[in-house]
Amino acid sequence: MKESKPLPNYLKVQSEPCANKEAIIQGDYYRFTVLTPELIRMEYNEHGCFEDRATQTVLNRDFSVPDFRVIDHGNKLELITDRLHLTYDKKPFTRHGLSIRVRNESGHLMSVWNYGDTPQDLRGTARTLDNADGAVPIEHGLLSRFGYTLVNDTASLLLEEDGRVEPRTQEGSDLYFFGYAHDYLNCLKDFYHLCGRTPLLPRYALGNWWSRYYQYSEEEYKMLMERFEKEHIPFSVAVIDMDWHLVDIDPQYGSGWTGYSWNRDLFPDPQRFLAWLHEKGLRVTLNVHPADGVRAFEEPYLAIAAEMGMDPEKGDAVEFDITDPKFLQAYFKFLHHPLEEEGVDFWWIDWQQGGITKIPGLDPLWMLNHYHYLDSGRRGNRRLSFSRYAGLGSHRYPVGFSGDTIVTWESLDFQPYFTANASNVGYGWWSHDIGGHMMGYLDDELAMRWVQFGIFSPILRLHSSASPFNSKEPWRFNKIAEDVMKDCLRLRHRLLPYLYTMNRLASREALPLVQPMYYHNSEQHEAYEVPNQYYFGTELIACPITQPVNPKTGVAEFKAWLPEGLWIDFFNGRVYDGGRKLSLYRNMEAIPVLAKAGAIVPMADLTEYTSSVDNPTHMEIRVFAGENGHFHLWEDEGDTAEDRDDQWCDTEMTLEWGETSIFKISPARGNTKVVPERRSWKLSFVGFADTKVKVFAEDLEIAVETEYDETTHTLTVITSDLAVSESLNVTFSNARISVNKMEAEVFALLDRAQMLFQLKEQIYRMVKEMANPTITLASLVSMDLEPSLYGALCEILTARV
Template sequence: MIVTYKQKLIIIFRAVVLALVLLSTQTYGQSGNQLTPDPKAVIQLGNARFTVLTDQLVRLQWGPPASYDNRASLVVVNRKLPVPTFSTHTENSWFHLKTKKIELAYKINSGVFDSTNLKIRFLNADTVSWKPGQKQKYNLKGTYRTLDGRDGELDQYSRQKIQLEDGILSRDGWFFLDDSRSLRLDNSDWPWVTTPGAPKLDWYFLAYGDDYKSALLDFSKIAGHVPMLPRYVFGYWWSRYWSYSDNELRELVQNLKRFDVPTDVLVIDMDWHTKGWTGYTWNKNLFPDPSGFLKWTKENHLKTTLNLHPADGIQPTEERYNSFVAYMKADTSQKKPIPFEASNKAFMRGLFDIVLRPIEKAGVDFWWLDWQQWPNDSKIPALSNTWWLNYTFFTDKAMHGQTRPLLYHRWGGLGNHRYQIGFSGDTFMSWESLAYEPYFTSTASNVLYTYWSHDIGGHILKGNEKGVEPELYTRWLQYGGFSPIMRTHSTKNAAIKKEIWNFGPEYAKPQHDAIRLRYALVPYIYTMSRKTFETGIGLCRPMYYDYAKQAESYIYKEEYMFGDNMLIRPVTTPSRDGFAAVKVWLPSGNDWYEWQTGTLLKGGQVIERSFSIDEYPIYVKAGAVIPMYNDQIQNLDKNPSNLTIGIFPGATGKFQLYEDNGNDKNYGSEFATTAIEMQKTGIEQVVNIHPAVGKYQAMPERRNFTVKLFGTQSPSKVLLNGKSLQFNPEKREGSWNYDGSNLCLNILLPDHDCKVAQQIRISYDAVQAPEVTAGLVEKFKRLAMITAALKSGDNGNEGMYIPENLGIAEETNRLLGYHPAQFFNYLKQFEHSYKLVPEEIRSLKSLDEQTKNKLIRLLQ
């Protein structure tokens, strides 16, 4: 393989970036080398010290230099960064420090920082300036510890709104962190919480204007990057609070397979153990052989997590009580419980080494830590138990586990982004809860807490409901496919059944499709998770990250970007006459392809759209390249040898696919990227799949790519590396076919070396007809709905007669697949027949006027 000079530069650049990223991503063991800034970045003026961390981030300290505290705080874990270019000078007793983006001024020998002697302005925006004591007016908020007991943004009992914490981002254009009295971490082998030092002030100031992405990146440089999640996390999680037994879980998994529901994570709630709330001993009535059960989960490619409520400490009834007491050198004569104490290092070491490690070694992959008790530690009142449990559980796994550390718990406060997945708690099953979650989830990215996991479908029944509302649950599951973690869950209530086989076909099919679509998008999602690790930009992010200067980005809070190339506007209200209406803002700057209706829409407008239960508002950037898996994948244990490249109409596009082993700790240096580019000029389209660059364990050496060009007409010629591919409707490798229902050209490439480039060149007979991306896919669907309604017999027609033009129009999609060479002839025939369908329906004597009008409305 020949590597070009440009490719070499890209490789070198990524290596430098990764080195910097990994330097600031230590999850434990914050060393002095990492925490002490480069002396070249430090300016000392008496008791005042300024440390230039980036060109828009500065640390400000005041106090006797001997008292400065360079240990890690709970928030700041890195200060040794490349020194940015800056200059200093003194003028009229004022000290000036200037970088490319900020200018700081401090009056020399004027004492402790205040609004009269210190000021900072952002050079890229005249309106952004700051003085000590200045308050933000337009903070864009962060997140909240839990949604327990919430019905939307309201507490179900008090009816008070959630007050989200302030985040890093604000329309004021700056962020201020007072780290003066924050708890610190010592320099032991397992850094432990300790009190702060003596300096009077320890501040951090970050100016960014409306460049929100740069703010998150710079904050992550000092607060640590969001660690990579294992790939399996992005699959489907089955969870339910239920007294499952070994037999019942085996039957559940068998049924999931029978209904073709891929599953990666099995969540087992608190009944796995004995003695109620807190416990660490398996309930042998439900799991007579825990090791055998966990061996079965591994054989079925399931990752297992168990629920923990550690507040009651270690009880005398626990299997490992005596070993734990001996480790703690406690008095065993009274057989008293050993109280829980998170800040006690000996207790926590014993909890992991004596109690939890044997369970992990038997096959538990990670813990669901469900802390719901007192907020702060009894010995260190300033220490949040939630924050500290996140730290201890995650870092213990990092030190002792062979795979990537992972934790599933609640938000504990700033800095907790280093400990990954949030469990949002027990929400009510309501449309209001569904409507609030998209905003809540994307806004959490403002504090880098990018991986919230919600109880999809809600947790608790609201009011007099007798069970799951099928439409609400289906819409929630569709949203779940475009949330960070796709996990269904509910409380212990026999009336709440979320298994797909409990629903009729009207809802079971879209539920199945939602889970399948999630799995299809994992290569795209996983690439975005790498970007989260490197930049701090979340998978689900507010619109203003990308469109800060467009006022609508701050108004339409229910919609969000899903990675770089998809805009999602969830359905959060019930349907009327079979369709749910949503109002969506499409930002200017590019056009958007409404995937499930096949409609290319102009950016820069607010429109109202309607969707049947099996459709979802997914807007893909025009020209986007989206890597996908096919519908055969059942779990995410490994990278499959088959990969699909989805290409969307309306512009040119490119994508750099990221892949690694999926669960090892070597992702910093062992990974591969594959660049994919698409260009279209006139009647010719070219797709280039560049050689994979890099290597990782178990990397596929050869691959079968399928290139899917959505929203396109049939081709006149398809060339692969200069050789012609033939039309073959049987979907054989080395051929192409046409999916008329989705107006999608499918090109099936033969088995190929991943390190060798491939080029696909597609020629068309004419410039594409605008009808192809004007909702023709949706028209086909609605014609099928009308035909099914007429054949049902419910309206008196009894399926005896399907009007001629309806039949012709409804079957056009199939003809396009059979005979793509006749594409334009069939399209012309369709347009003629489609216009006549309303009159045909009006002429049906077996239908009443209400039914006729209802069917005709489907065509509008």
């Protein structure tokens, strides 16, 4: 980058790029750094010059020194850890001179890598889904069934201590070998240490976002927000697409895609408008396309032109050059900071102009992401940006904008896999255009299924194009879709306590919110065969439905695989035995979301509706039967600049399952100032058979309301307000797992099916008289039923085998 005045401290990234000298094995032209028993840095430079500065990808090499041995044979070097055995001939890296043998946790040889081999990995993510109508090519990731992957950091630019980005001046090789076998989560943990951890998102980012590419006026936008409030549809982020600024400009200036001046015809008093949104509890982001620089019609033109040493009288455009430190600082000072002072909370960086800058190899998207994210912390709030993926290391700059998809079933069907797979490069916070962005077709069921997926995706942001026929307000769809979409948006806000705890785990413990099934079942082949199924936090598995319902049976299929153990449906309470493949069928109203036995899911109780994302006064805790459970609910102010231990409040919850089952909420510990002094508790015990309970606050039994729902197998216990400093214990007189109501479930399925009444009666009679599910299914298969109907019957009759 060009010489300029120093960058401010908030535009400098913290790093620890120097490795411990005890971990380094170095010769005249080679250097190996043993970072972990599974991770080795390998460098070769014919001048013997090696790099100890941070790079665009790698920030920290300050690992604890692992145990390893070095055997020097004179003309050959062996480097041995518990998991890797490197052999090197001390010459320029070649296929015949550099190899690594990988062992798994049991010590068995898993694979051998030779220099030049292209690892076969499980892939990662992609820069964008712009114009995607279904699947798109996916870039390489960090995890492999073969046990190793390679990250080539040779072309990565350098991050100087003063915040500048500089190209490397020395040629050579700079490689990182990841030999973690199938220990996928440990690989991710060390990757985050190497490249920087995923930051903590502000709490409001986990609520619902409203977005549309549409020329709203101030009054139209206010009316829409008030309609949402009236309909009890909560939103926490207001996105205003590019029409906030002038777009119809004199052709002499080019196109109107780039702009920094409010359209006063639409927003006559921007500060008033933004203050109104804040009063409604909304945070605001504006869309920017910065490629065309700053032209003479812009309000900040005179100031930035003078700052850049240009003659404003000439009217020449201030060129967008993110590689120029002088422009970089002026870009923020004159274009963004004044708008932030008016009330803009963060920026939507909509860069679509390719990856070329004046510095070879420097992607302008990466630069925009890097500096916008750092700059967003200038005012003392938690950092946040919103932009496309720019390669390995982009997890440091959440949230990701996945781009403008085509509105089709094929687009929806790709997104669950795409979202979960992004965790393979540590990229855990994708935000999709829920409902799809453009073109395609209107399909109420498709829109509804997309929002159902959105609940169980990292960020739920409704979005659509400017077409007058394409918008995502729930009331624009049929009654079934409208009601389901409203319920989904409410459920997303109810899940905020769970989501925010997962947010902390993602940042502190390297556990992405969305994880492929093979993360915890790496030796199970079936775990690799369900790409659209994933873990959603520590307690749940999501199975989004991405195909239309069968018009005859009214249900849609999801081909799932359940790990060993008991699993309980989050919505209907049906109990399943795991350790098998099975098809799950659901009607329009729900998708399969399964909780592990013993799961504890804290939620906000919105019985008294609020759109606030603050730590709730009224809590609902869903507790799932069958095993011991343990959960820490983590809460803080939600938007602090730093993540310190002393800012957090911890509420521990446990389920002791057995002959005398007890559910306990321990007194809140830590920074209790961030939570209400008193809370009411709605305790939903799912998969429990009906039984009597006693509830104690501290050691005193208290009166509670109880209710049992046979349909969802849920025992509900409601308390009055209790001090968060008190413990709460629920003891069960005879806790048992509920028995699936097969007859009732079969009746409900048949009742909605579009088929002959006589056939319904025959099937139902067989089920009622059933002595053995296997015999009944054998009889049903001979009746040549609609496959969707037979499959749904199989699911009900064999949920517990």
